[in-house]
Amino acid sequence: MPQMLSFPGNAFPFGTHVYREPHQDQDELMADLPLLKKLGFNMIKIQEHWGIDEPREGEVDLSRIERIMAQARKLELGVYLGLTMEQAPAWVWRKYPDCRMVYADGRIHNDPTQYCLPADGKPGPCWDHPGVRAAGERFIAALAQRLGRFDNLWCWNTWQEIGFWPNDSAVLGMCYCPHTLTRFRDWLRAKYDTLEALNRTWQCGFGDWAEVEPPRRSPFAPPFIDWRYFMDNVYISRALEWKTRALRENDPRKRPVFSHLGGPYIGAGADWRWAKVGDFHGCSNYPAWGPFHGWDDAFAQRADKRVTTFFEMWNAMMFRCDYVRSATGRDRPFWGAEFQGGPISTHLHKGRTPKAEDIRRWMLSGLAAGMNGISFWNHRCEISWQECNGFGLLDPEGDTTERIEEAARIGRAVNEAPEVFSLGQPPRAQVAILVNDDLYHFCQGTQNDPAGHLYASLRGHYYRLWKMGLCVDFVEAEDVAQGALAGYKVAIQPVSLALDAAHFKHITRFVANGGMLITDACPGRFDKYGFCPREQMVRGGRDVFGAKHRDVRIVREPDGGRKIWTPDERGWGEFAPPTVLEGANDLAGTRLRASFYLQTLEPTSATPILMAGTEVAGTLNRYKKGWAALVGTFGGHSALSHPLEGREGVYETLLDRAGVTPDRCGALLRRRRVWQDQEAWFFINPTDKTVRQTVPLDGATLVRDLLGDTLVKTSKASLQIKVPAVSVGCVVVRKPST
Structure with a gap:
């Protein structure tokens, strides 16, 4: 196994930006450096x-x-x-x-x-x-x-x-x-x-x-x-x-040399190429800067504190960080290379000043996603015209704020025994979401906003898995060609409109060897250069999916709901009415809202699993040792846009069939970082109430409560923990030797 790059004393790099031009007087900066050292940076x-x-x-x-x-x-x-x-x-x-x-x-x-x-x-x-x-x-x-x-x-x-x-x-x-x-x-x-x-x-x-x-x-x-x-x-x-x-x-x-992203280019594979150039990789993290997407139903509720902080946690932090961590690759450090320390400020638009609870939520979310270093932007507020008096852990004057005190408290706690954070990584996920750079560029170049659909479905699939308690890896097409899917139980291909037949062979190998592929509607309706195969499906798809393409229509959004992505109809008869797909056979009792496309199919060897009235709109096929599910719509959309009330169940049922096991402790989602015999357990509370939960130790022994405020009671067999609403707690345990 490659050795993870380390810094002096295996320290967790915990820093802050202090200097660029234009800048404050250097003598003032020099006076600030001892303060940063005293705080624990x-x-x-x-x-x-x-x-x-x-x-x-x-x-x-x-x-x-x-x-x-x-x-x-x-x-x-x-x-x-x-x-x-x-x-x-x-x-x-x-x-x-x-x-x-x-x-x-x-x-x-x-x-x-x-x-x-x-x-x-x-x-x-x-x-x-x-x-x-x-x-x-x-x-x-x-x-x-x-x-x-x-x-x-x-x-x-x-x-x-x-x-x-x-x-x-x-x-x-x-x-x-x-x-x-x-x-x-x-x-x-x-x-x-x-x-x-x-x-x-x-x-x-x-x-x-x-x-x-x-x-x-x-x-x-x-x-x-x-x-x-x-x-x-x-x-x-x-x-x-x-x-x-x-x-x-x-x-x-x-x-060591690295570079970093302003934010991941969701759906693109270039991040993987850039990461490979350096010794490690990173991204900027400004969770209060755009935590929503305009298609989210929650976008209309962005003035609500609970909704905003929840989206900052799962979307602006964990989703984006998991994407960049995946691009960085295993056994290579992933940094929060710029990390929000103060209010977002652009010209006359000043954002909210983060509280201690925000800093905690953001930092622990980044650690849960696998960060091996954090550098804040920046130690004092900006002086520039564009970013006036924004972003600083400290105000323009004064030696303390609650946000720098909380950041420093967490930094000191991490560096008391840093290795599980500086060298530890999340375990390999059970589920991979596929990333394909050619598909991304096809969507960029196509009208009717398929790039928006690719982003929305990929992000929606992630969110659905995140809520289940599943860590996700993103796996890029060039790595798929090198066999990187081996070991995953499930691979999900969002908005698979343009697929190269040669690339699909690599995905087929994953299915043949026992994996489950779940794809959105119309896989390979175009090849990667925009040409349409006669069968309206990627070459080899009929065998893998056990079905033929029958028809595809744009489906209207729900009556009475806001219109997000549907183009104007040219005339009568173009679009299907709003549709909820109903589960059939092994998926009986489940349902899924049809979003943008509604593809119907003619099964050859596959079993129908979703129906649009009397038409088959989803199939599950046994292909050699594995399974291939074709869901005849853009399945990720409805996780965040026009969601159904109550349980959907489609993806939960398919994942259960593939043997995927969520990591949950009651209402809490658990993420892990592993280094040698130690594990950091992060307990994420996605609810709007404080959660108290008993967590089995399963043979592990407690090392420490990272911040001293998560444990309520301990015994030899279990921990009793408490995590506030929309927050994260962390304990470190030692697993028995195997």
């Missing part, structure tokens, strides 16, 4: 800016950063140092005017503003430009050689909140400059080998490689799939790779 985060630190070519000034690092070293504080290469110096734009990124219509993305906001200089210069790339490499070399001398430097971050935003060209994106188009053609040559093979796949007629281009107006053409894969997965990964290589070659102590 063991790390600070510093963000450098290429545009500030090399104002003239070859003149690198890191004195401000060195001063902070030297003071941190005296206080025995580690340093997490983030690069901001996209904020290029003014001389770069002047020396290399053709390094600007280019949109599909030929417009230049021209923003040489020497200021880090609103997006840390993103998208920055085009890193395929040889001159600017070489200049960036020289700067990173100088920076790593200088700052790498500090023995309290813990790690480097090559790209904070990875992405191409802001982007003024919708899904076609950038960069259409000659340098990147040349690299794109080189990549296509390696992928297709011959121009004839590319023409066959794209159904095009190029006569020379120099003629090959991505789409420039409409995305719904086959080249779009390869273009977006290239820019998201290849271009960005290559940018991460050269930065990482420059640091490793020039850091005298070879400290």
Whole structure:
């Protein structure tokens, strides 16, 4: 088994951002560092800016950063140092005017503003430009050689909140400059080998490689799939790779390197490629910033405290963190690389100031999802125009707040015996939700918002499983091809509209070896390039699902309910009426609301399990050693939008048949972190009342109540615990040796 990367003393990295430009007076910052040390922080985060630190070519000034690092070293504080290469110096734009990124219509993305906001200089210069790339490499070399001398430097971050935003060209994106188009053609040559093979796949007629281009107006053409894969997965990964290589070659102590996401790109597989470049990975966590989706029924209740805090816990924290943890991979640290410490503030819109209970809920939710390090954003409120007086654990003046005291209390408790948190991981889940980058790009390029449907169904499937008490892993298509589904009991494929037949063979192998596949309606109605197979199903699907496609219609949303996703009907007879699917045979007594699509089927070897009146709308088929269930609608939607009153039961029954066992303690959901013979048990209370519960120890012995407020009573055989409404408690136990 690979060894998990560790930091000095196996400590749990517990820090806060303290410096970027623009910034407060440095003397004030220096006065704050001893306070952070006293509170129990063991790390600070510093963000450098290429545009500030090399104002003239070859003149690198890191004195401000060195001063902070030297003071941190005296206080025995580690340093997490983030690069901001996209904020290029003014001389770069002047020396290399053709390094600007280019949109599909030929417009230049021209923003040489020497200021880090609103997006840390993103998208920055085009890193395929040889001159600017070489200049960036020289700067990173100088920076790593200088700052790498500090023995309290813990790690480097090559790209904070990875992405191409802001982007003024919708899904076609950038960069259409000659340098990147040349690299794109080189990549296509390696992928297709011959121009004839590319023409066959794209159904095009190029006569020379120099003629090959991505789409420039409409995305719904086959080249779009390869273009977006290239820019998201290849271009960005290559940018991460050269930065990482420059640091490793020039850091005298070879400290670990990582990058982090602003938030996961739900449904996309690029996160997996980016994570593999570094030694570990992370994401930003601002749970009070957009915990809802506009399609949620709960969106209308967002003024309710209980509803908001509940969605912050399960959606903004655990769902997003489980996604990034999965992309990071096992035996590799996953960090909350930016973690909300104060109120969200954007211009005149100031959000609520977090209370101690919020900090606790957010931190313990992140730990339950597998975080191995946390760095708050930031220690004091922002001074910038855009984020004025927001985000800080501390107010602009004063040495304490209830939020920093609570964060510090939890940080100290974790680091009393940190290994189960710094090195421990959640056990492998029983259920995988499948992620497919080609499907994601197909949905991006298709009208009627399939990207919204993919997001909604994937997220709804997760929520349904989360409420059952099931941990979930997300497994990406390239890992599926390497056999990553082996060991899972169930794999769920949300909104499987575009499936490649070659990829489906890998999923078929999982079913044949004993797994259960559950898919939404119309699996492989298109191939990954948008072409429609005659059978209106992925090749091989008829055998696996034991059914033929019969018909598909858009189904109206419930009468009297709000209209969320249904397009305007062109005329009479297009849409089916609102429909609730009724369980049949082994699923008798269950039900599921039909959402957006209603697919009906003609079973060949499958057993009908869902009916729309007299029509079969769901099947379950025995395929070799496993099972394949085709649910003839977008099954994740109804978990959060237009939910049925009372029990649905469809997915619970299928999971039970597959031998999936939830981890619940009465009304509490339990998550585990495992390190050697220790386990951290997180008890999540999703209800609106305090829950008292007896929890069997099952041979384990109690090590400690993490925060001293979860245990009520202990015995040799069990624990009596108490968890407040919409909150999380944690105990650490030792399991007997096996």
